[in-house]
Each structure stands twice: as C-alpha cells, then as structure tokens.
Amino acid sequence: MAGDKIYALLADIVGSENVSNELHTLQGYSCDPTTNPPSLPDYVVIATTVEQIQKLVRLANKERIPIVPAVGMSNNGGLTIPVEGGIVLDLHKMNKIIEINEDIGYAIVEPGVTIGQADAELKKRGYWVSLPVGPPGSAGLMPGYILHGYGHLGGKFGINSEQITGMEVVLPDGELVRLGGCAVSPYWFHRTPIPDLMGLILGWQGSTGIVTKLGINIYPRPKFKAMVGWGI
Ligand SMILES: Cc1cc2nc3c(=O)[nH]c(=O)nc-3n(C[C@H](O)[C@H](O)[C@H](O)COP(=O)(O)OP(=O)(O)OC[C@H]3O[C@@H](n4cnc5c(N)ncnc54)[C@H](O)[C@@H]3O)c2cc1C
Structure with missing residues (x-):
C-alpha cells in the first residue's frame, strides 16, 4: 500500500524496508495470545537504532500518533494491542x-x-x-x-x-x-x-x-x- 504522507516520513527515518501499512502485516500486530479484541495499527515500524526511536517519537508527538512499543507480544494483558491505531514499534532487531x-x-x-x-x-x-x-x-x-x-x-x-x-x-x-x-x-x-x-x-x-x-x-x-x- 504505502503512499501516504506519514508513511513517507516514517520511511525517511527507518528505511522503507522497515515500515509497513500492508494489511497482512498490520494484522500480525493487531492481537496477542489473550482474548482481548484485536485492533489494527496504522503502521508497523521496525527500529534498529536509538536515534531512530528518538526521531519516531518526535514525529509521533508532532503528528499526534500513538506509539506502542513491542518485542515478543507475549504479555498477558493485551498490552501491545494498538487500541487507538497508530504505530506499533517493533524493537526485536535491537537485540545486542x-x-x-x-x-x-x-x-x-x-x-x-x-x-x-x-x-x-x-x-x-x-x-x-x-x-x-x-x-x-x-x-x-x-x-x-x-x-x-x-x-x-x-x-x-x-x-x-x-x-x-x-x-x-x-x-x-x-x-x-x-x-x-x-x-x-x-x-x-x-x-x-x-x-x-x-x-x-x-x-x-x-x-x-x-x-x-x-x-x-x-x-x-x-x-x-x-x-x-x-x-x-
Ligand atoms: C504462557 C506465558 C507464561 C508467562 N509467564 C510469565 C512469568 O512467569 N513471569 C512474568 O513476569 N511474565 C510471564 N509472562 C508474561 C510475558 O511473557 C513476559 O513478561 C515477557 O517478558 C514479555 O515480553 P514480550 O517481549 O512478549 O513483551 P511485549 O508483550 O512485547 O511487551 C510487554 C509490554 O512492555 C511494553 N514494552 C515493550 N518493550 C518496551 C520498551 N523497550 N520500552 C517501554 N515499554 C516496552 C509494551 O508496550 C507492552 O506494554 C508469561 C506469558 C505467557 C504467554
């Protein structure tokens, strides 16, 4: 899909290979092992550096977009389900x-x-x-x-x-x-x-x-x- 203004700004920060607004990707981040109702994010972003996270947070702040950080999404409380949409920030590649x-x-x-x-x-x-x-x-x-x-x-x-x-x-x-x-x-x-x-x-x-x-x-x-x- 790609294409909108926010997508372009996110891709500028993390590279287009690390941002998606494709439905099949969003669905993977819309739920967890709990029975909490799923909710789609608008974007999934994978950060690889601290500086990228700083830029993403500043952008989200300016554009008033919620960010939900996530790693394994295995918590027992539906905590990584993006109930208000926005960005799920996948941190699994920062693994040193x-x-x-x-x-x-x-x-x-x-x-x-x-x-x-x-x-x-x-x-x-x-x-x-x-x-x-x-x-x-x-x-x-x-x-x-x-x-x-x-x-x-x-x-x-x-x-x-x-x-x-x-x-x-x-x-x-x-x-x-x-x-x-x-x-x-x-x-x-x-x-x-x-x-x-x-x-x-x-x-x-x-x-x-x-x-x-x-x-x-x-x-x-x-x-x-x-x-x-x-x-x-
Ligand atoms: C079968 C099962 C058994 C479990 N047993 C235990 C147990 O014995 N003890 C226990 O403590 N837990 C247990 N858990 C809960 C959970 O799996 C663990 O707490 C696990 O460490 C969560 O890691 P995660 O990567 O899945 O976190 P996620 O689900 O990805 O994230 C959990 C929360 O942390 C936030 N978060 C993630 N990364 C960051 C970050 N860098 N900065 C700020 N916020 C962040 C997320 O937004 C979310 O709110 C269990 C879960 C399951 C499914």
Whole structure:
C-alpha cells in the first residue's frame, strides 16, 4: 500500500524496508495470545537504532500518533494491542547484549534481547538472571523487567524490576536520558547514588518512555539444579 504522507516520513527515518501499512502485516500486530479484541495499527515500524526511536517519537508527538512499543507480544494483558491505531514499534532487531560485567555483576541489554538469547549467553559464562518460567524463549527479556514481572529467582531477589541497575530511555518528547548510577558514571552498577526516578517508567507499559538499554543484576549459576514436586 504505502503512499501516504506519514508513511513517507516514517520511511525517511527507518528505511522503507522497515515500515509497513500492508494489511497482512498490520494484522500480525493487531492481537496477542489473550482474548482481548484485536485492533489494527496504522503502521508497523521496525527500529534498529536509538536515534531512530528518538526521531519516531518526535514525529509521533508532532503528528499526534500513538506509539506502542513491542518485542515478543507475549504479555498477558493485551498490552501491545494498538487500541487507538497508530504505530506499533517493533524493537526485536535491537537485540545486542551490550555488556556482561562479571566484576560487578550486571548485564546491559537492548530491548530486543530475548529470554532464550540472554539465558544461553549468560550460561556460557556461568551466570543467569531471574527468568520468567512460562513465556516462550522468543519473549523479550526487558519487558518482563520494566513491567514488574516475576522470575524464578524472585523469592530470593525480589520482582524483576527490583533487579534493575540502570536504564536509558527515550522520553515522550524524544529526549534521551539515563537513570541510575549510569547517568553519572560509566558503570551500570546500581540505581543509586542519585535519586531513583525509575518509577516514572516502570509499570507504565511504554506510555511514559521507550527503554533503549537496561542494566540488570546477574547471578552465579549453580552447577546443579534440583526440582522437587509433590501433590495430593
Ligand atoms: C504462557 C506465558 C507464561 C508467562 N509467564 C510469565 C512469568 O512467569 N513471569 C512474568 O513476569 N511474565 C510471564 N509472562 C508474561 C510475558 O511473557 C513476559 O513478561 C515477557 O517478558 C514479555 O515480553 P514480550 O517481549 O512478549 O513483551 P511485549 O508483550 O512485547 O511487551 C510487554 C509490554 O512492555 C511494553 N514494552 C515493550 N518493550 C518496551 C520498551 N523497550 N520500552 C517501554 N515499554 C516496552 C509494551 O508496550 C507492552 O506494554 C508469561 C506469558 C505467557 C504467554
């Protein structure tokens, strides 16, 4: 289809290969595994850089178009269904594990890093993170942290959002900010020592900012795992 003014502006930012308003593509982003009613976006856009996300947010702001960020679309609440149309911003191609810092015990991930990818990479080095037990390995790791998800180490270390050590986020006006110690040092070691502003982003389902990098605690992986089950 292509052709309209907004399509052309989006294609200028991400390239025409990364934007679509074809019905068959839009349909794939109109629903999720829940029973929530589907709703078509007007555009699907795949971003590959932080700068592109900043430009997209500025454009959407100017043209008053809603943006819904998405990775695996496996959340249990219909959260990536674009109920007011607009843009579904697919982040799956931004999938680098930027750093695994074994000295301090954190990893920095991009939004498209999947649960399976992170687990496989950390396993090679003898580490793991608090993994949600149910979703497919293709689900995003980051959404489970910024949504207050719960993983298999939650009993020990708290919900996943409590294990965030730093964040880079594009605000609704396109400004890029860092939250946590990474705002004032090269290390993403903890949310301190500056005031913790992460509550402005965590649990807001992408409506207050699009997270572009996340620091999370990593833990030594035990050599053996035991699982005990019982029933009545
Ligand atoms: C069978 C099953 C079992 C599950 N078990 C668990 C479990 O044990 N624990 C658990 O916590 N969850 C669980 N989930 C929920 C979900 O799968 C996980 O939370 C998963 O991490 C979500 O990742 P996703 O890539 O699918 O996120 P998406 O569905 O793509 O996005 C989720 C939300 O985050 C927003 N978002 C995505 N990326 C960004 C970004 N970069 N910046 C800002 N906002 C963003 C989206 O707009 C949306 O609101 C389960 C789901 C299923 C289907």
